[in-house]
Amino acid sequence: MITVGVLALQGAFSEHIQLLRQAAMTIKPATPESPNFQFVEVRTQDELSKCDALIIPGGESTAISLVAARSGLLEPLRDFVKVERKPTWGTCAGLILLAESANRTKKGGQELIGGLDVRVERNHFGRQLDSFATDLKLPFLDPDVDAKPFKSVFIRAPVVEKILPHKEGIQTEEAEQVDTVVAPSKTPKDDAAKRMLGGEVEILATLPAGSASQSAAAKGGDVIAIRQGNVFGTSFHPELTGDPRIHTWWLERVSEQVKMKSTTA
Numbered sequence: 001m002i003t004v005g006v007l008a009l010q011g012a013f014s015e016h017i018q019l020l021r022q023a024a025m026t027i028k029p030a031t032p033e034s035p036n037f038q039f040v041e042v043r044t045q046d047e048l049s050k051c052d053a054l055i056i057p058g059g060e061s062t063a064i065s066l067v068a069a070r071s072g073l074l075e076p077l078r079d080f081v082k083v084e085r086k087p088t089w090g091t092c093a094g095l096i097l098l099a100e101s102a103n104r105t106k107k108g109g110q111e112l113i114g115g116l117d118v119r120v121e122r123n124h125f126g127r128q129l130d131s132f133a134t135d136l137k138l139p140f141l142d143p144d145v146d147a148k149p150f151k152s153v154f155i156r157a158p159v160v161e162k163i164l165p166h167k168e169g170i171q172t173e174e175a176e177q178v179d180t181v182v183a184p185s186k187t188p189k190d191d192a193a194k195r196m197l198g199g200e201v202e203i204l205a206t207l208p209a210g211s212a213s214q215s216a217a218a219k220g221g222d223v224i225a226i227r228q229g230n231v232f233g234t235s236f237h238p239e240l241t242g243d244p245r246i247h248t249w250w251l252e253r254v255s256e257q258v259k260m261k262s263t264t265a
């Protein structure tokens, strides 16, 4: 059985668990009696260590990282994503935390987990009032042009504003002035060297022009879904619309990655 955790420090974690349960019912179990997945809320290092995969929900990334730091979870989370390379999905604030670099962070910066070689811009579309919902075609979910669009909710959402050059080990971005990059590890050098990010960044979805009237998004082309190896990120909140298709898609990928790991381990 695969254990999927949802980081439950702040934000929309229970909505994710609900939709994960719904999604899991659409995936055929190996045998009718044994479920494929169990879903757990994660608040401690011990709970994290029992997970094969993790969702970091939307909410407030500064609050999530503060509580994670206080609970001693930041380094275990970095190891989970970048050393153990377990499947991890960040939605909205979760995407910010999984970026190696972020702009428009709070004064003094904020801690990130990293794992995606990208720089995100927080609150790209403006404030709470500029939040919006839009129907998106998501070819990674279904390449059919007639596929039912996915209702996507953007709440003070980030976008991926830059793909960073892929470097092995810890990422730093020296050339440009940014607000926050993942802090260098406090673990010994050898451990740090193991923190490798997985492969190329794939852009999975961009926002079409005119999706968010009156805001910067009017021009279109903003990157709103990406994947790099074991790490997946979406700017929007699929857990708030009751449509389990992205959760199903992700759980299927989690199954593949967990199976692959167990055969190569």
Ligand SMILES: NC(=O)CC[C@H](N)C(=O)O
Pocket: 057, 058, 059, 060, 061, 062, 091, 092, 093, 094, 096, 122, 123, 155, 156, 157, 158
């Ligand atoms: N809905 C969200 O997750 C908003 C993210 C929030 N703007 C942040 O920076 O954390």
